[in-house]
Amino acid sequence: MRSPHPLPRLRWLAPLWLAIYLPAYALAYGWANFLFLCNIGVLITAVGLWRGDRLLLSAAAVGALFIGFVWTVDFAARLLSGAHLLGVTAYMWDPQYPLFTRLLSLYHVVWPLLLLALLARLGYDRRGWALQAAIAVPLVVAGRFAGDAVANINYAFTDPLWGRELGPPVVHLATVAAGTVFVVFGLSHRILAACFAASAAPAAARRAARSE
Numbered sequence: 001m002r003s004p005h006p007l008p009r010l011r012w013l014a015p016l017w018l019a020i021y022l023p024a025y026a027l028a029y030g031w032a033n034f035l036f037l038c039n040i041g042v043l044i045t046a047v048g049l050w051r052g053d054r055l056l057l058s059a060a061a062v063g064a065l066f067i068g069f070v071w072t073v074d075f076a077a078r079l080l081s082g083a084h085l086l087g088v089t090a091y092m093w094d095p096q097y098p099l100f101t102r103l104l105s106l107y108h109v110v111w112p113l114l115l116l117a118l119l120a121r122l123g124y125d126r127r128g129w130a131l132q133a134a135i136a137v138p139l140v141v142a143g144r145f146a147g148d149a150v151a152n153i154n155y156a157f158t159d160p161l162w163g164r165e166l167g168p169p170v171v172h173l174a175t176v177a178a179g180t181v182f183v184v185f186g187l188s189h190r191i192l193a194a195c196f197a198a199s200a201a202p203a204a205a206r207r208a209a210r211s212e
Contacts, residue, residue, distance in 0.1 A: 006052045006122060014046040021104055028101040032146045035139055035153050037180075038067045038108065044135070045115065054119075058128025058192070061115040063136070065188040068112035075108075086160055124196035129189035133181040140177045144169065154180075 005011060021042070025033060033039060041063045048056030075089040084090060092102050136154075143153030155176050158164055166172040 007049065007118070011050050011052065014050040018043075018046050021107075024098075024101045024104055028097050032151070032153065035142050035146055037063055037136060037139055037154055038071070038111075040135065040139060041067065042107065042111065045111065049118070052122075054122045055125045055127055055131060057115060057118050057122065058125040059131040059135070060128075061112070061119055061124070061192055062128050062132040062185050062188045064112040064115050065191065066184045068108050071108035088160075119192065119196050124192045126189075126193055128192070129185060132185055136180055136185065137177045140180065141173055144173060 025039070034043070041060050044056055045060040045064070047053070048060060070086065071088055074085050074087070075092060077083060077085045078089060078093070089105075091097060092105060094102075140154045140156055143151075143156030147153035147156065149157040152158055156173060159166055159172075159176065166175045
């Protein structure tokens with residue numbers, strides 16, 4: 001017997017969000033914009049939420065933790081001081097894009113918080129890091145071919161700190177991919193595993209009890 005969905009009401013947030021987010025982003029930024037790790041992460045979150053899939057939600061959380069934090073800090077710095085720290089939210093003040101679509105980008109603030117709340121309930125699947133890594137590496141490479149140096153999708157052209165290319169294209173892509181997977185996502189994985197290790201067993205026990 002199939003166990004009931006762990007989030008029967010909250011799951012409907014996924015199709016509702018996608019019905020608004022996908023066309024708005026596609027029209028304003030183009031389809032290549034969905035290659036950004038944050039946007040792919042939102043799609044993974046939506047599918048994971050709809051299915052109640054702990055692995056997908058864990059993989060999304062591995063990326064969301066750092067991405068959401070950096071985006072929020074950069075946005076807050078610009079809002080409070082008038083200057084960006086990294087410039088990742090510069091587009092939020094660009095009038096060429098519709099205000100409504102720019103406001104949708106505030107999901108970066110809520111996204112990691114939602115995932116943390118979901119993992120607190122469902123538990124963290126340690127395979128999430130490997131899945132997120134398998135997704136991130138080809139996306140970094142794809143950013144080099146689907147975008148340009150201005151868009152700099154997933155920092156495929158220049159690094160986020162110094163704004164320069166870290167050697168020949170192959171070396172640069174390998175460095176960015178390795179740093180993303182092993183440093184950024186690796187740290188997120190450790191934090192999530194430590195914080196939600198105790199919650200995984202009770203969550204599994206609750207699901208088993210419901211299926212009996």
